[in-house]
Structures are given as structure tokens and as C-alpha cells.
Amino acid sequence: MTCTAEDLVRALRAVAAAVADHRAELTELDRVIGDADHGENLRRGFLAVVTKVDSADLDTPTAVLKAVGTTLISTVGGASGPLYGTAFLRAANAVTEKSEVDGPAAAEALRAALGGVVARGRAEIGDKTMVDALSPAVDAAVAAAEAGGDVAAVLAAAAEAADRGAESTTPLVARKGRASYLGERSAGHLDPGARSTALILRALASSAGAR
Amino acid sequence: MTVGLVLVSHSAKLAEGLAELAAQMAPDVPVLPVGGAPDGGLGTDYDAVGAAVDRADRGDGVVLLYDLGSARMTAELVVEGLNDPRRAHVVEAPFVEGAVAAAVAAQGGADLDGVVAAAATAAGEAGGVAGGVAGGPEAEFAAGAAAVTTAPTTEAGTPEAGGDERGPGLSAEVVLRNEVGLHARPAALLARSVADLDAEVVVEYAGAAVDARSVLALMGLNARGGDTVTVRAWGRQADQALRRVQELAERRFDE
Structure with missing residues (x-):
């Protein structure tokens, strides 16, 4: 099974719905160690994404992903705009000239997205950021693709690893982002960016798996 | 002509206040404040920053300064998206000191590299002014900066x-x-x-x-x-x- 532009648009609607459903949770996580806007920022961003991909005539996965990236950059406002925006733009670049994304291409897109997030945010594993969810997700996705997994299998593996990666941020002391100003006091709380990364990957995986 | 400045803040008031301060010392320099998210709340607005860079550019380039992390990311994205990314630079500097130093350098006729350098070195001078901050690498940094200011540089x-x-x-x-x-x-x-x-x-x-x-x-x-x-x-x-x-x-x- 592969993923066309149309499948991707459907998956993005699922992401927007998941983000809206978890808005309060994300904002609460961000209230404790950040600036309490993560849930609302992402909700607004993915709402704009759905409007954008519904209104524009986007017939390739790369075109859809690029539209997502630019829309998030323009609408989110907080750090997650440039970070997720860069992630989707890099993913778009990784799947150019493909009309359908298969398992290996999905893993490659995730790997490119991680590269973008690391470059933009200058964060490493263990800094208590979305990298802590995305990085193990990429490893799992690559392994699943190498084992012959299709898009659904690759995304399911990524989502699973991202969940665990997000949970691993709880004991960490933040070294990047707004939470880093709290120093030791940031320990004991789940990182909202890692949580939203896991949420987005889970929604993408569920959408792919439902087909 | 002069290098222009764009001040990117999470807060419109902060950006405007700093632009006012910087412009006082540099009446001929375009100093454009951009603050707040697209919805008007705290945050940064990519499209507004892009528009400000266009307006600040009088042909000699633009220097962007930012307050906190996501403002840096937004500023960098804007510069990367320009037709000619060389016409603008995002400078890592203390927001207030960097903006004032950059504005004065631009007013004095410095080119893009000169204004970037003026903003970037503002950190050291601020450390010298403060006379050292207690504890950790910051104290070391301030002490180093003070040493530099007592020895004139070429x-x-x-x-x-x-x-x-x-x-x-x-x-x-x-x-x-x-x-x-x-x-x-x-x-x-x-x-x-x-x-x-x-x-x-x-x-x-x-x-x-x-x-x-x-x-x-x-x-x-x-x-x-x-x-x-x-x-x-x-x-x-x-x-x-x-x-x-x-x-x-x-x-x-x-x-």
C-alpha cells in the first residue's frame, strides 16, 4: 500500500482533528513548563492547513507537504510553526517527483523532517524537545521500511516509537526552548512538543492503517 | 542609503519600544518593529517579518535582531526564503544592545557586514558595562569583554x-x-x-x-x-x- 496526495489530505484532516481534540491537553502541558499556547497554536495551524489543502489543487504528495509547511510557518506563531513548518518542507523535498509515497519513501521523508527540525531548533536528543519523539520515530520507521513494511507499517512503527520517546522526556531537564529557562524545575513534566509530535504521527498512522 | 533594521519580537509593544529607542540614535536608518503572532497574541508572524524586511531594504541590505528562540527561527526562515538571502542577516545578539549598536553603525554609514559586526559585538560591551555577572560562564564572559574594552582594538x-x-x-x-x-x-x-x-x-x-x-x-x-x-x-x-x-x-x- 502506498499514499497518494488524496490519502495525504485525508490524513491531514485526521491530524487536525486529533490536534483539536487534544488542544487542552497540549496547552496544559505547555502551561506548566512553557507559555501555554501550544494547543491553540497547533489547532489554528492545522485548521489553516485543512482549509489550504482543500482549496488548492494539489495533486502530488510533495505539493501537499509543501503547502502544509508554508501554512504552518505563516499561521502558528510560536516555535512549533517554524519547526513543524521546516519538518514538512523538508519532507516535501524528500518525496519530489513521486506520485505515491511507499514505505521507504515515508521513512525517508521522516528522516528529512528530523534533519530540518534539528537544523532549525539546534536541539539534540535529550534536550526535552520534539526531537526526543521524532528521532526514535525515524529510527523505527527506517527499520520498518527495511523490513519491507508499507506506508501504514512504517507510520505505525514511527508512532509507537514517538509515543515512547515523548514519555522519555518527562524526567529530563530542558536544554532548549522556553522550558529551558526553568532549569531543573522543568524535570517531571512531559514536553508538549514531543507530545504533539507523537500525536501527529499517531494520527497519520491511524489514517494510513484505516485504509 | 543605509542598512535597514528589522526587530522581531514576540510582543508588538517590545518591538515598537525598542525601535523607538534605536531610532532616537539613528534618525536616518529604517528601523522596523515586528511583534506578535498572526492572531495578534504573543508570538511571531512570518509574513509580517517578510514584509518588514522588504520595507527596510533600501538597497544596502537588512539586519534582523530577535528576542527569543522562535523569533530567531522565524527570522531565519524569512531570510532563507528571500530571492537573494545575502541581502539580509539574522544576528545573534542581545536584543536591546544589539539593536542600538546596529542602528548607530548603520547611521554612521557602515555596510551590511559592519552593522552585523556592531550588533554581534554588542554582547561583549554590555558585559563590560555591567562590570561582570556573578557565577558561571557569564562571569567569565563579562570579564573577558571588560579586558577587551581596556585594550583598544584595530x-x-x-x-x-x-x-x-x-x-x-x-x-x-x-x-x-x-x-x-x-x-x-x-x-x-x-x-x-x-x-x-x-x-x-x-x-x-x-x-x-x-x-x-x-x-x-x-x-x-x-x-x-x-x-x-x-x-x-x-x-x-x-x-x-x-x-x-x-x-x-x-x-x-x-x-
């Missing part, structure tokens, strides 16, 4: 000890006849008065010697009204530099 940025191969240069004792001494506005006037000269100019006071083109370093001398400073200059227009500073002091810095 244009190439190489620290040189007093009595070096440049010779003693020309010097003049200047009495600060204005009330506030080398405070912000007079310091900016002094820096501007020598900015376009082919001369290296240093102001010495209380054992410290600082670059006369750096407003923040001048302010850091803490020279008050009634104090006497020594102005020292090297280079082809050294005598003119001394004359201009003397004239400025005699006019009481137009107070």
Missing part, C-alpha cells in the same frame, strides 16, 4: 597593548562640559562624528580605552559631566577626528 579586531607599534597617536584632553557626560545621546553623537573618518579613534577614561565608534562602549566608560577624557587617534584623518570631538564637547553635545 579595525581587524586584534587587541593591542598600549605603547604598541602604532605609536602614541595624536591625543587631546576633552572636558565633558555637558550635564550628563557620555550618556546615550552624547555618546551616539560622538560615535557618529568620527564614523566616516579614515582614523582609528579611542576614548580613554579611568584606565579604560574604548572604540569611539561604539556607543555602548562609550556609555560603558561611565564618564560624567565635568569629567575629562582623553581622545586618541591614529590614521590619515586623526587630527580631524580630534577636532570634531573637541567641537562637539565645546558645543556641550548640543544640550
